[in-house]
Amino acid sequence: MRRLFGTDGVRGLAGIDVTADLALGLAQAAARVLGRSAREESRRPIAVIARDPRVSGEFIAAAVAAGLASSGVDVLDAGVIPTPAAAFLVANARADFGVMVSASHNPAPDNGIKFFARGGKKLPDEVEDLIEAALTEPKLSPTGREVGRIRRFADAEDRYVVHLLGTLSERLDGVHVVLDCAHGAAAGISPDVFRDAGARVTVIGNSPDGFNINDSVGSTHLEQLSVAVREHGADLGIAHDGDADRCLAIDHEGNVIDGDMIMVILAISMSQRNLLKDHTLVTTVMSNLGLRIAMDNHGISVVETGVGDRYVLEALNAGNYSLGGEQSGHVIISDHATTGDGILTGLQIVAEMVRTGKTLKELASAMTVYPQVLVNVRGVDRSRALNDEVIAQAVTQAELALGENGRVLLRPSGTEPVVRVMVEAREQHTAAQLADDLADVVRARTAL
Structure with missing residues (x-):
């Protein structure tokens, strides 16, 4: 029998593969599995839920909230926010778990459901299997005062923004950045964060209508961003995907700076500032050979994993390392995040430009990309x-x-x-x- 959970939660065509019934059932199953510790402590479990702006997220998130509340879980509904924001808020609010409704970089008709454990960490396979098994178990059926409440997480965005700004050791004054928000979850947060940090901001892909997420914009479609950077004479461009857990960049000449180059830039910077644990970078087997050569030239070790950010996360946690990621732009800075965070990554790239006085092209030249x-x-x-x-x-x-x-x-x-x-x-x-x-x-x- 095919496993319900894939490499990043449950994902498929909304209304066909990912239905309201499935969302309700998964939420009830997750309440049983992920809320167990709270119940053992004789308290009501708390869960954070969030979604990206695709239209199907409205009914799926509503079904998730209903499944949780009907199972005795108090729900903090954060609304439309990035996936890394949801992970951060699980930890920040000391919730027992979190649910993100998103299909990331997929087109608008798709959607997905992913869970975060306490602390905002992704679930290991064995816990996902327990949730899948719990789909066929009796549902929790509290009544009266034991039923969960659903409340708006009113200051969710503010908490996340404060967190992001707190990762910077210098302001970004004088840097002109073009942001491509992919008509996604970054639209309501990323421009404000960069402006608050002092950058001059031009924005594209910033009009989500529920149907246009990732449509010819964002980290999977960099052409418009490259044109915009050159037309506006900007210093760089930053591209997110639909749920803003990715970051790819464009230098001032319109060249693509992929996840490998971004990791090289950040790894060298963190190593020089003694912020890179054991002077080690975690990446997948698909990273370019040029990354490995650049790391060797700077005395930085590389730990390789299978393809998928969950395997990068596993290696980061196992070795307590500081930095890892994928060529696709999933970059995990573990001192500040438990998952890939495109806004955080973009901020750190610009901060390194400010620190060194170098252009993004100059910073990226530390790596020679092999065909x-x-x-x-x-x-x-x-x-x-x-x-x-x-x-x-x-x-x-x-x-x-x-x-x-x-x-x-x-x-x-x-x-x-x-x-x-x-x-x-x-x-x-x-x-x-x-x-x-x-x-x-x-x-x-x-x-x-």
Whole structure:
């Protein structure tokens, strides 16, 4: 049977996959599992709920609130705020858990439900499995005074804004930043935060109507931001996704600064200021080889994880490290956040520009990006790809050909009959040729 929870909560087409009935049931199940400690302490559990501005979030969040309150949980409804704000508020309000209704960078018809444990931390797989199992258990059915209350979390935004500003050690006066809020959850917060910090702000993607979230704007569509930065003569651009847990950037010339470059900039800065625990950065196997070389040049170790910010978080927590993230722009600064926070990341990038007096392009030059070619080989047996001797020999030969000037990664998809072949090399044509050759071998040896 297919697991209900994916790599980041439950997600799908709202009204078909993510229904009001499912939201109600998940909330009731979560009340049983995540509210257990509070009940054992003879007190009523408290939960923070929030959503991004997509229209389906209205009925899904209402169903979640109903499921929680009917299960004896007091609900603090924070309304439309970023995912990292919801995580922060769970800890700040000393709630027992939190619920975020969002499909992140997905298009408007999709939606999702993710849970945070006490302290604003993402749930491990085993706890998600307990919630899924609890869907078939008897529901909690309190009555009278034991029924939960639903209240507006009136100062939710203010608490989060104060928290963000408190992470800065200097003002951002004199820096002109263009913000792309993806018509999402950042729209009501990010521009105010940057202005309060002293930056001059121009905003695009800042008119959410429930249907236009991530539509040709935001971190998955950087073209408009690049144009806006150049047209306004800004120092940089910052792009969020729909729930503002990502940050990608544009330098003053319109060039993309991806998550790898952002991590390099922040890691070097934090290491120089003795803020990088064990001088170690956590990233995934998909990060560019140039990141690893840049970190080695600055005496910074790299811990690699599987693809997905939850695995980065697990490694950060296990090693008590300070910084980690993904090429996609999920950057986790663990001294200030329990999850990726696009607004926080953007603030820290601008702060480093102020501290050093350098442009974003100059800061990003610490990393040389290696050409990276990814080929998806479809219609193949994923498990056979990792155990085939001929494929292993082909990978070894490619690695020998590259030497220290590149790398090879074969990664089976976790959800479909696809094997991803990734090759990095100093020259684009070399990476492309080796990737195509390896893809041919994988296709021939594992075709279904």
